[in-house]
Amino acid sequence: MVGVSTPEPPRDPFAPDLPFDPHWPRAGSWLARETDDHAADGPLDLALLGVPTWRTSLSSTGAHATPSAVREALLRFSTHGHGLDLDRLVVADLGDVDEPDGDSGEDRVVEAVAAAVGRARLVVALGGDNSCTYGVALGAFGAELGTAGLITLDAHHDLRDGVSNGSPVRRLLQAGLEGARIVQVGIADFANSRAYADRARDHGITVITRDALGRRPWEDVVGEALDIAGGAGGPVHVDLDVDVCDRSVAPGCPASLPGGIGADDLRRAAFLLAADHRVGSLDVTEVDATADAPDMRTVRLAALLVLEAAAGLASRA
Numbered sequence: 001m002v003g004v005s006t007p008e009p010p011r012d013p014f015a016p017d018l019p020f021d022p023h024w025p026r027a028g029s030w031l032a033r034e035t036d037d038h039a040a041d042g043p044l045d046l047a048l049l050g051v052p053t054w055r056t057s058l059s060s061t062g063a064h065a066t067p068s069a070v071r072e073a074l075l076r077f078s079t080h081g082h083g084l085d086l087d088r089l090v091v092a093d094l095g096d097v098d099e100p101d102g103d104s105g106e107d108r109v110v111e112a113v114a115a116a117v118g119r120a121r122l123v124v125a126l127g128g129d130n131s132c133t134y135g136v137a138l139g140a141f142g143a144e145l146g147t148a149g150l151i152t153l154d155a156h157h158d159l160r161d162g163v164s165n166g167s168p169v170r171r172l173l174q175a176g177l178e179g180a181r182i183v184q185v186g187i188a189d190f191a192n193s194r195a196y197a198d199r200a201r202d203h204g205i206t207v208i209t210r211d212a213l214g215r216r217p218w219e220d221v222v223g224e225a226l227d228i229a230g231g232a233g234g235p236v237h238v239d240l241d242v243d244v245c246d247r248s249v250a251p252g253c254p255a256s257l258p259g260g261i262g263a264d265d266l267r268r269a270a271f272l273l274a275a276d277h278r279v280g281s282l283d284v285t286e287v288d289a290t291a292d293a294p295d296m297r298t299v300r301l302a303a304l305l306v307l308e309a310a311a312g313l314a315s316r317a
Helices: 027-037 063-076 102-117 132-147 168-175 194-202 218-229 263-274 297-315
Strands: 015-019 044-051 091-096 120-127 149-153 182-187 206-209 236-241 279-285
Touching: 027 063, 027 091, 044 063, 044 102, 044 132, 044 297, 063 091, 063 120, 063 297, 102 120, 102 132, 102 279, 120 132, 120 297, 132 168, 132 236, 132 279, 149 168, 149 218, 149 263, 168 182, 182 218, 194 206, 206 218, 218 263, 236 263, 263 279, 263 297, 279 297
Parallel strands: 044 091, 044 120, 120 279, 149 182, 149 236, 182 206, 236 279
Antiparallel strands: none
16 A cells, blocks of 8 residues: 555564564574673583584585584574473583694694583584594593593494594594494495494494384484493583485585485484483584585584484483
């Protein structure tokens, strides 16, 4: 009608390109708001830390662009899930570790994660390629490396020689992590070699293959993994390598393959693992935001994993 104007909807101050609804809090805005509001050195429930590793990747990658892309994708999600409201958690986004690749970069990662673990019940690291798992796990384990455990959800063993996104598990073994407390979930056929399968066996690593997952409920798989990784009473780190998923849901992972697990499987595992008090740190890796599908489905899955981990934490008794 002539002379009648439609008022502009209010905008979220943390996401000015999106409409604001006080009854639908955005996860990205919640995280930014909580970061602004709490004391800089106070205790936290959850700390988010970007670890944008990429320089030693075996595949061409723009994974260093992923932490910021995931933060943006969090604006597409609410803070309510599993009947829980994440708003009750004290959280902070600690920013990104500067230039985390190389020896000095890994030292910065270890230092930043150790500081975060000292403040937070759960530290969530945003990769970056899978090489970030080495520094993140070392920082999280600290002096407890001898009793620590590792759970990976990954299509690959990551036991290669050298320093790359294909070597973090071997490097952690070399640093002193006990193979008997490493569990690898989702290892895929035709994604590994006989030599690395033998290396996993020789180190006493528990391998739960992709095929085995189809015959077991996730609650049983996660329970077994936690009992093994946490068997010595030390901290457990979880590596969520998104290329464990089928390529149809993770096209932004350079090494994802057809036949991987579904997005729902991975998000369910993230919730169940983070719900356990033995898990003090978790990383989300191998997403290349610059190579994702136009709908950014891989980046959005990574953002969802952050929220599932937060919900698991919120569900702890």
